[in-house]
Amino acid sequence: MDSAALTDQQQTGSSLKNKESNTRLGGRFGAWLDRRIPPGQRITLSQRNVFIFPTRSGFTFGGLLVILILGAINYQNSLVHGVAFLLGSIFVVTILYTFRNLSGLSLELAQSGNGFVDEDVEFAVRVTRPKGKGREGIQIGWPDGFKQWVEVYDREASVVKLYVRADRRGWLKPGRLLVETYFPLGLLRAWTWVDIEARALVYPKPIFQSIPATQSSRHRDEGELIDPLGSDDFVDIREYEPGDRIKNIIWRSYARSDELVVKRYASYLEPRLWFDFEDLAGDTEEKLSRLTGLALQATRAEREFGVRLPDRTIDPGVGETHLDQVLRELALFGIHDR
Amino acid sequence: MTARSIGVAHQIPRNSLALLMIAQVVVVLPLAPYISPWIVGVCLFCGYWRTQVYRGRWGYPASWVKTFLVAAAVAGIALSGFQSFSLEAATSLLVVAFALKLVEMKNRRDAYLVIYLSYFLIATGFLFDQSMAVTAYELAASVVVTAAMVGMNQLQTRVRPVASLRVAGTLVLQALPLTLVIFLLFPRIAPLWSIPVPSAATTGLSDTLTPGDIASLGRSDELAFRVIFDGDPPRQSELYWRGLVYSDFVYGTWALAAPLDALPRDSLDAESESASLSYEIFLEPTQSKWLFSLDTPRQYPDRVDLLGDYRLENPEPVMSVMRYKVISDPELSTDPVLDPAIRERESRLENPNDNIRLQAYARDLYERAGSVEAMVYAMMAHIREEPYSYTLNPPTLARYDSIDEFWFDTRRGFCSHYAGAMVYALRSVGVPARMVGGYQGGEINPVTGHMVVRQYDAHAWVEVWIEGKGWQRFDPTAAVAPARVEDGLNAALSSEDRETLSFLSATRMESENVLADALRFFDSLEYRWNLWVVGYDVDTQANVLKKLFGEVTPSRIGVALVLGGAVSLAMVVLGLFFWRKPASSHPSERVFSRFCAAMSRHGIKRLPGETPVVFLERIAEEKNIDVGILPELVQRALYDPIGSQQRSARMNLKKELRKLRFRLALG
Structure with missing residues (x-):
């Protein structure tokens, strides 16, 4: 179990390294990009931050033009010249089209979801276009995710949901967002990498286990009577009701008074669960995972619970808000960037 | 370092596929007179096959089928009786390759290859015919091919072929001014090497x-x-x-x-x-x-x-x-x-030994005439006086002694019969x-x-x-x-x-x-x-440029190209970056405002703030005419939440308004 957890840990470490290089897009290039297109919450595309270059189809198209011109020269055919020039002019006009398709667009993070390690985390990106003609055939995507088509054609803004696989707890920063278009002919690609300062909180991957055995409380007036059966603690006596255990009937009393009376035993559940980091098995990450599992289970069971971490204690509470707070602490345990 | 594409991105969008099928027909059609009819059949069959693939009824051809088809097509062209390496044979080969590629077209790359071949076939059309009509046709064909390419880069769920065609049409129109500038200025040069497709006399x-x-x-x-x-x-x-x-x-x-x-x-x-x-x-x-x-x-x-x-x-x-x-x-x-x-x-x-009778006739004639000129005139006189006739439908002559047969027997011929007989006669006497x-x-x-x-x-x-x-x-x-x-x-x-x-x-x-x-x-x-x-060639260009620039130097041409290019692109830039779409009014409103414009020509002007219904009632009163159900129709087409979305309501309104105008015009 421990060794498995260890390898798991190493894997997480290595993918983390990859992630770092991915999101930063390589040292020098990344640094250059950071100067050229500084991060911001809302980034508007313009000639300052959009790159444009022919695609492979574009270069093949150029080859076609060369062949056509050679044919036109050898056949001394004005109209074949014309075809070549028309295609060349279309290519030039396409440069304007392709660039225009991105120019003026604004990108910002509309909303980011939360998730657990090994889950896809949702980022909603809002793309807004200026007034004027609609934009189509745009694709956006994070370096580690799938690209999505964006159309800002009839409306002036649209929101696109993108998903990124979370591979460690803490802040998931998907890095620079790729915005690209091949519209209208696919001969040119206009693209940019923008950092819209997107981040999402990733909780530890939950490990589920049974909630630790009930702890009896010495205080009778606290908590709730849970399990009248099979416990040792005597509570009181009352009249027999059908369904009571035969062995709990006080026969002596029956002999005396002809009344059936039963003894009641019970244990009182400590109403506030306490999940303690120190009490759990495994290394730090495994302990956090177990705590996550426990928190989820307790919430599902609508139990009040508190968590004790080495550096802080979360007071008991119940419900989704409390769970969010707990998960946030677990996700950010040992991480300074809060 | 790049985000992945979802598998769908490699497929050919549906509207692009439809446009490619249309483009195939459009592009091959003008070449049809110059290639064998069976190749046109192959194209139609390939188009049908690809349609069936799209419908999921047939599969793509297996590789042995492809090999067989290519071999059969090449053999077919070889046996079609073209002169080897003639333009027609080369074009036939190109068309067959195009049709077969269309069938096995699966992904974006295949589609682009088919698109580029289409452009190439458009250019090939000009090798056979450079008339204005063909040019106009091929320009339209290039819009269709370009539209297929546009469709490749649009979101396939939303866009219909018409939308792609509109983008492509605009693109081609916007490219035309620049095309003209390049056409005028791009240096024309003499052929670089001889073309390997000579001499197929049409x-x-x-x-x-x-x-x-x-x-x-x-x-x-x-x-x-x-x-x-x-x-x-x-x-x-x-x-x-x-x-x-x-x-x-x-x-x-x-x-x-x-x-x-x-x-x-x-x-x-x-x-x-x-x-x-x-x-x-x-x-x-x-x-x-x-x-x-x-x-x-x-x-x-x-x-x-x-x-x-x-x-x-x-x-x-x-x-x-x-x-x-x-x-x-x-x-x-x-x-x-x-x-x-x-x-x-x-x-x-x-x-x-061929045409011995004519040779003997010629020797006799030459002897009697005495000079070459006299002999020629004597022959002409003979043609004039004897019952020779000039006809577009001469009788077929045998291979041997053909001139004898014509000169002495059939006596019906076209210009070449008479010329041939005269040359032969003169040569018989060594002239x-x-x-x-x-x-x-x-x-x-x-x-x-x-x-x-x-x-x-x-x-x-x-x-x-x-x-x-x-x-x-x-x-x-x-x-x-x-x-x-x-x-x-x-x-x-x-x-x-x-x-x-x-x-x-x-x-x-x-x-x-x-x-x-x-x-x-x-x-x-x-x-x-x-x-x-069509005749804008090396020499013509040199003359035109000399008139435009005086001395023609590469730097002047370069500057002119850049300036001309900038001017011809200025419109495109204005349209793309600065044009704002005017707020479009409701189509039914446009219908009604056209009616109002027509009414003001009849002397009834819609007053500012007058609602359509009130306006119609006023027309009914002033012109003493029955407007019938028009008020309800207007109400329905313009203001009813359901009716205003219906084309039928608008069409009804249009029809009734037209009827009203007609009745008003009749008095």
């Missing part, structure tokens, strides 16, 4: 001539060339357009002999400046090297040669409309002293003579003043070398049908012959005919098209 003269051939040309109204003269054109009977010189006769067929060397440039001196003719010819593609000119070319383009038999030859086959300027001197005497080698070549009989093929006459187009020479003007005549005078032209056809030389073919044809003409040929030959006038008008448009676009 219509027109060929390098061999069997006398019946030229008669079939007489039925074709296809254009041979256009000419524009500096100054007045010569008389019809002087217009002998020389093109080919047939020096060999082998059993019924005249053929070109091995070409003579080119004459040194400027070897011919002007006899008299005043008599010289200056003209420019726009020659339709012949797929051959020979050029046409009047007797005798003194000045001609630098790249063109004047051969020893005084015909012009281009260094490579003429594959597109070629324009060239010639100055001819009709008075110039050619070969006053005949080179012995040429004398031998132009007076030999390849088969001394240098040769048959010349070309065109005779031409029709002036009154709209632009250029002359049009068509295939039915094809003609053959005789040149005889006479001591002291050099080569002299004689036309035995003038003896049998003088009208042919004076007034063109139509005047010389019998009514039976005329019935064998196609409708268009017959119409063109008429001078007083509305349709003929219309055809002449189109010809004048086509002439201007040739003058400015």
